[in-house]
Structures are given as structure tokens and as C-alpha cells.
Amino acid sequence: MRAHCSRFSRTSYAAASTHASSGKTAQRALHSAAAAPDRRAPPGLGVPAAQHLGCTLELAAAIRSASAVPDGARGGGSALGRCLHGIAVKAGRVASSAAVAKAVMDMYGRSGALADARLVFDEIARPDAVCWNILITASSRGGHFDDAVGLFRSMLACGAVQSMPTAVTVAVVVPACAKWRRLQTGRSVHGQCDRFDDAFRAFTAILNKDLISWNAILSACANSEQHIEGFFGLLGEMCHQWDSVTVLNVIRMSAFCGINMDANIFFRNLAGRNIVTDNIMISCYMKNNCIEDAESEGLKPDIVSITGVLEACIHLCSVQLVRQCHTYMLRASLEDIHLEGALLDAYSKCGNITNAYNIFQVSPKKDLVTFTAMIGCYAMHGMAEEAVELFSKMLKLGIRPDHVVLTTLLSACSHAGLVDAGIKIFKSIRDIHRIEPTAEHYACMVDLLARRGHLQDAYMFALDMPPHAVNANAWGSLLGACKVHGEIELGQLAADHLFTMEGENIGNYVIMSNIYAADEKWDGVEHVRKLMKSKDMKKPAGCSWIEVEKTRHLFIASDVKHQDRSCIYDMLGSLYQQIKDTQTQNMTMTQSM
Structure with missing residues (x-):
């Protein structure tokens, strides 16, 4: 009860003032917060509430200002911030003031x-949500993607009303998923924040809609x-005259239903068409694989449209559609330049490495995105040595790598069995490029060692992963x-993890x-099956497609x-027989030698 703003010691204040010399705002806030004499009573025991609040806000402002001071300045922002944190702890402000605690976290x-x-x-x-958002933002900014997603899931799991994700949460996590190329995670985050039931309850509670x-x-x-x-049911109940927003919603829902004819009618009669309406209609055509119809309607896609179409092409594995784009x-x-990278990536993922390489060669301004796409192309097609060589050329051009291209490169080495090259690249991440290795980097290294049969080394490497890098991909490899x-x-140890x-x-x-079955350990097989049965697990059928x-x-x-x-089955039988005949011939030749 005795600790409050007026209790700042002269030593602490002097140190803070010295550090604040490069940050005028922080210095002014410190003077305001520490000017009161020591003889006043603590808050709640005679000090006016407004004065106590002002003192707290000044301290929070000082801490926030400290985070803006460059570390290269005299004293440095980090040192100043820690000094202010110490003052706040002595004054009891971190425990009693949410504003100060958030400022310290942000700093x-x-x-x-x-x-x-x-x-x-x-x-x-x-x-509350602001506290969670500060931590998630800091993790994302520092390159700790798995930590950011883990915090988001913890945020959801806590269940408190004040801790529910906000628009800021989504605005931080979803771009991080895009940056780290985690499409499924991004969709999951978006889906978890999609509170349609709450929205519908709020809608039904409105008397005059x-x-x-x-x-x-x-x-x-x-x-x-x-x-x-539900959409068409609500549409039937709607008593208002439709406007352009209503029509666009009908077009979007028609795309889900595959009703291109109805969507066409709405679109042609829509007044005030623009690039937004065109993009929605293009999306409708693409979802139903009708890009030719989009062109016949006179639609003119922009860069955003084509980027979305290329993503659909990758999903469909259609090199023909990529060529049309x-x-x-x-x-x-x-x-x-980013659209070029997307096109290169689309050709690569649809199996046309020649066109991907040609696009890379003619690109006038090759940046990190372009190099990453081409290195990823080589990695995907098992051309690890070419990927490593291209990475070296990129470094010679002065282009600084990021975690994405390094992950792609390690993955290439892993699939090609280039253990020495992979280890060298992993060591360079921290030593040369000054980047903290991520969970993906550690997973690639475990995969690299395990694929080459160095199982004990891979196991020890997985055990030594730092807490922020522990992930299921490494143990799965x-x-x-x-x-x-x-x-x-x-295998048992990895499975336990x-x-x-x-689970x-x-x-x-x-x-x-x-x-277990391969080694005829039938007790082990039965044990695992019982675990699966207790969790009501059923393996889904495998699926693939080809154009x-x-x-x-x-x-x-x-x-x-x-x-x-x-x-198809006749051809498979023929191929299987040819394989057996070839194996028999090889065995005969080996025995005769």
C-alpha cells in the first residue's frame, strides 16, 4: 500500500533521466510522473483519484515512448524501457494498472x-484481448510463427469474454500465415474467428431490420x-428492395451452388459494375472451371484477380489454365514482380519446370520473391544442387535471405539427401544471416538426418530443439x-511425442x-488399434487427380x-508384371556373376 508514483528513489529517477536523454517524450513523462514529494499518502488514502490516474497514464506514456527510442541512441531504448519497468514495479504500477502492464509488454x-x-x-x-494481441504481434514480428499461432489457440481456449479474438488478432495472425505460406493454418484461424451463430442471434434480435x-x-x-x-431462406424473407450489395451476395452464393446461369443474369443486369464486381464474377467462373466464359463476358481481371486465379490453377493442377492466365x-x-513470382510458382506446382525457368530468366528485376519461387521450383522437382547454386547467386547479388527461402533450401537438401550441404546451410542461418532458426528449419534438419538413416542423430537433434521450435513435423519425419x-x-519414442x-x-x-506389423509385433499392433478405437478414429480414403x-x-x-x-487396371497389371520381370532378370544376372 505504501508504493506509489511519489516513491521513486532519486537514484532510479536519475538513471531513468539519463537514459531518456535521447527520447524527449519519455523524459517529459518521467519528470511529470516523478515530481511529487515523498510525503504524500498512497492512492486511496488521501490522494485524489484523478491525480493517481494521471500519474499512471504518464508512466505508461513514458514506457511506450521508450520503445520508440532507437537502441543506437545514447542509453538505448531497451535500457531506458527496462529502467522504467523497474520504476513501475517499485511503484506497484505493473500489478495495479492494466495500462502500465500493457505498455511494458509492448516495450x-x-x-x-x-x-x-x-x-x-x-x-x-x-x-484481455489487447494483452493477447501484444504477445501475438511480438511473436509474429520476431519470426516465431508457431508461437504466434499457439498463443492464438490459447486465447480461444481460455474462453473469457474479454479475451475473445478481435479484428486486430485476425489482422496479425492471417498475414503471418500468408508470409509463412501456411494456407491451411490461415483458413483455420479465419474459420475459428467466424462467429456466424453470434451474428445470426444479433440479427434476429433487431426489431426493425x-x-x-x-x-x-x-x-x-x-x-x-x-x-x-439459410441464405436463400433469408432472401425469401427479405422485404426490402435489393441494392448492388444484395446482388453481389447472390452472385457469390450462386458460385458456391454452381449456378452460373443465374449468376450471369444478375451480373449482366447489375448497375455500376466495377473491378470489385468483376473480381467476384471471375471468382464465380473459376470455382466452376469456366475461365473461357469469363473472357467472353468481357471481364478484365486485374493483378489481384489473376493472383487469385493462379491459386485456383494450382489447386486444380491445371497447367492449361496457367497458360491461359x-x-x-x-x-x-x-x-x-509479385505476379511474376505467383506465375512461376503456378507453373512449377503444375509440373512445367521449363516455363517456370523461362519466366525466371526473362524477369528484369529479380528480387527475393522471384528467387524463392525458383528455388522452390527446383526443390519440388528434386533438383537440390541447382537450388543451392541459385541460392549462392542470390547471395552474391546482395539479396538477403529470409526464413522462407532458407526453409525451401533445407527442404531441397532433405529430399535429395545432401546432408553436408544441409548442415552447412542450417549453421549459416544464425551465424551468417543473423536469423533465429524457426520450427520449420529444425523440422527440415530432423527430416534430412532421418531420411539418410541417421536416426539416432535425428532423435538427439529433435530432443535438443529449443522450446519455441518443438513441433509435430519434426517428430513426424x-x-x-x-x-x-x-x-x-x-519409432515408439517419436510416436509418444x-x-x-x-492426439x-x-x-x-x-x-x-x-x-509393429512389419516386425511381427502383434501385441503392439493391437495396442495401437485399441487406442484408435478408443478415440473413434477412421482412416479416410486416399484421393488424387490428374489432368x-x-x-x-x-x-x-x-x-x-x-x-x-x-x-487403367489392365495397364497397372501390365506395369506390375514388367517390374516383376525386370527384378527377376536382375536377380538372375547377379547370381550368374
């Missing part, structure tokens, strides 16, 4: 001291295929390698069961529905 987060920010966070009795409220709930429905029936880009003179090399003991980290992933249980002469063919495990199944 540590901006300086990269995530552990210190977390310590302050853990002392807060009821952290206007056009804005109707369009808002229709837009919420149009974001997902799950609400198709490329042709349109040339006709429309769409020149953008080790488990898969144990299956290939028939290593039961290490995986069962704890992602609902049926793939891990299947692999461990197969490891032949502009037509996609979908295949499911044990498929008996494909129209050409007889010819």
Missing part, C-alpha cells in the same frame, strides 16, 4: 525480449457453403523414417501400427467407378 515485445513480455503477461490476473442489416447477414452467409439453405497477362501488359528403416524403439502433441492425427497411429487433355480425372483408393477403370 519488451518491440525490443524482441519475448520471454520478458511473457513474464509480465503471466502476472496479469485477467488478460433495415437494408444494411439484411445485407450484413446475407454477406455472412455468402462466406461459406455451409449456409446455402500467362497469355492474358501478356495481352493485358500486366507487369508486377522421424516416425516416417523409422518405418522405412524398421526402427521400433526410436506425436500422440501427446497431436487426433490418425496418420501417426497408422504408421506406428505398420512399424489429361484438358479433362480432370479423380481417383479414390480402391476406385471402381471411373469410366475407364478396366483399361
Whole structure:
């Protein structure tokens, strides 16, 4: 009760003032916060509430200002911030003031001291969304993607009303997923923040619903295929005259339903068409694989449209559609370095490495995005040596690598078995490039060692991962390698980690069961099957597809529905027989030598 703003010691104030010499705002705030004499009573015992509040806000302002002082300045922003934190602790402000606690967390987060920010966070009795957002932002800014996502999930799990994710949370986590190329995680984050039920309850509670409220709930429905029936039900109840927003929602929902004809009618009669309406209609055509219809409608996609279309092409594995996009880009003179990277990536992922290389060669301004796309292309097609060589050229041009290109390079080395090159690259991440290795980097290294049969080294490497880098991908790589090399003991250890980290992933249980079965450890097989049964797990059927002469063919495990199944199975039987004959010939030749 005795600690408050007026209790600042002369020593602490002098040190803080010295550090604040490069930050005038922080210095002024310190003078204001520390000017009161020592003889006053603590807050609540005679000090006016307004004066106490002003003192607290001045201290919070000083801490926030300190985080803006460059570390290169005299005293440095980090040193000044820590000094102010010490003053706040002595004054009892961190425990009693949310504003000060948040300022301290933000200061540590901006300086990269995530552990210190977390310590302050853990002392807060009821952290709100702002506290969580500060930690998530700091983790994302520092390159700790898995930590950022883990914090987001903890934020959801706590269940407190004041801790529910906000628009700021999504604005931080989703771009981080895009930066780290975690599409599925990004979709999951977006889905977890999609509180349609709450929105619908709020809508039904409105007594006099206007056009804005109707369009808002229709837009919420149009974001997902799950609400198709509800969308058209609400549309039938709507008594207001439609406007352009209503029509756009109908077009978007028609795309989900595959009703191109209805969407066309709405679109053609839409007044005030612009690039936004065109992009929505292009998306509608692409979802139904009708890019030719989009061109016949006179739609003129922009850079944003084509980038989205290329993503759809990758999903469809359609090199034909990629070529159409490329042709349109040339006709429309769409020149953008990021769009070039997207086109290169699309050609690569659809199997056309020649066109990908040609785009890279003719690119006039090769930047990190372009090099990353081409290195990823080489990595995907098993050309690890070319990827390493291209990376060296990139460094010679003075282009500084980021975590994404380094992950791609390590992955290339892993799949090609270049152990020495991979180890050298991993060591260079911190020693040369001054980047903190991420969870993805550690996972690639475990995979690299495990694939080459260095299972014990891979296991020790996984055990030595720092806390922020521990991830299921690393242990999954080790488990898969144990299956290939028939290593039961290490497989059990890896599986134990995986069962704890992602207990609902049926793939891990299947692999461990197969490891036991290969060594005829039937008790182990039965144990794993009981675990799967207790969790009500069922393995989904495998699925793949291929494009032949502009037509996609979908295949499911044990498929008996494909129209050409007889010819396909005959060809498979013929190939299988050829493989057996070749193996027999090789064995005969080996024995005769």
C-alpha cells in the first residue's frame, strides 16, 4: 500500500533521466510522473483519484515512448524501457494498472525480449484481448510463427469474454500465415474467428431490420457453403428492395451452388459494375472451371484477380489454365514482380519446370520473391544442387535471405539427401544471416538426418530443439523414417511425442501400427488399434487427380467407378508384371556373376 508514483528513489529517477536523454517524450513523462514529494499518502488514502490516474497514464506514456527510442541512441531504448519497468514495479504500477502492464509488454515485445513480455503477461490476473494481441504481434514480428499461432489457440481456449479474438488478432495472425505460406493454418484461424451463430442471434434480435442489416447477414452467409439453405431462406424473407450489395451476395452464393446461369443474369443486369464486381464474377467462373466464359463476358481481371486465379490453377493442377492466365497477362501488359513470382510458382506446382525457368530468366528485376519461387521450383522437382547454386547467386547479388527461402533450401537438401550441404546451410542461418532458426528449419534438419538413416542423430537433434521450435513435423519425419528403416524403439519414442502433441492425427497411429506389423509385433499392433478405437478414429480414403487433355480425372483408393477403370487396371497389371520381370532378370544376372 505504501508504493506509489511519489516513491521513486532519486537514484532510479536519475538513471531513468539519463537514459531518456535521447527520447524527449519519455523524459517529459518521467519528470511529470516523478515530481511529487515523498510525503504524500498512497492512492486511496488521501490522494485524489484523478491525480493517481494521471500519474499512471504518464508512466505508461513514458514506457511506450521508450520503445520508440532507437537502441543506437545514447542509453538505448531497451535500457531506458527496462529502467522504467523497474520504476513501475517499485511503484506497484505493473500489478495495479492494466495500462502500465500493457505498455511494458509492448516495450519488451518491440525490443524482441519475448520471454520478458511473457513474464509480465503471466502476472496479469485477467488478460484481455489487447494483452493477447501484444504477445501475438511480438511473436509474429520476431519470426516465431508457431508461437504466434499457439498463443492464438490459447486465447480461444481460455474462453473469457474479454479475451475473445478481435479484428486486430485476425489482422496479425492471417498475414503471418500468408508470409509463412501456411494456407491451411490461415483458413483455420479465419474459420475459428467466424462467429456466424453470434451474428445470426444479433440479427434476429433487431426489431426493425433495415437494408444494411439484411445485407450484413446475407454477406455472412455468402462466406461459406455451409449456409446455402439459410441464405436463400433469408432472401425469401427479405422485404426490402435489393441494392448492388444484395446482388453481389447472390452472385457469390450462386458460385458456391454452381449456378452460373443465374449468376450471369444478375451480373449482366447489375448497375455500376466495377473491378470489385468483376473480381467476384471471375471468382464465380473459376470455382466452376469456366475461365473461357469469363473472357467472353468481357471481364478484365486485374493483378489481384489473376493472383487469385493462379491459386485456383494450382489447386486444380491445371497447367492449361496457367497458360491461359500467362497469355492474358501478356495481352493485358500486366507487369508486377509479385505476379511474376505467383506465375512461376503456378507453373512449377503444375509440373512445367521449363516455363517456370523461362519466366525466371526473362524477369528484369529479380528480387527475393522471384528467387524463392525458383528455388522452390527446383526443390519440388528434386533438383537440390541447382537450388543451392541459385541460392549462392542470390547471395552474391546482395539479396538477403529470409526464413522462407532458407526453409525451401533445407527442404531441397532433405529430399535429395545432401546432408553436408544441409548442415552447412542450417549453421549459416544464425551465424551468417543473423536469423533465429524457426520450427520449420529444425523440422527440415530432423527430416534430412532421418531420411539418410541417421536416426539416432535425428532423435538427439529433435530432443535438443529449443522450446519455441518443438513441433509435430519434426517428430513426424522421424516416425516416417523409422518405418522405412524398421526402427521400433526410436519409432515408439517419436510416436509418444506425436500422440501427446497431436492426439487426433490418425496418420501417426497408422504408421506406428505398420512399424509393429512389419516386425511381427502383434501385441503392439493391437495396442495401437485399441487406442484408435478408443478415440473413434477412421482412416479416410486416399484421393488424387490428374489432368489429361484438358479433362480432370479423380481417383479414390480402391476406385471402381471411373469410366475407364478396366483399361487403367489392365495397364497397372501390365506395369506390375514388367517390374516383376525386370527384378527377376536382375536377380538372375547377379547370381550368374
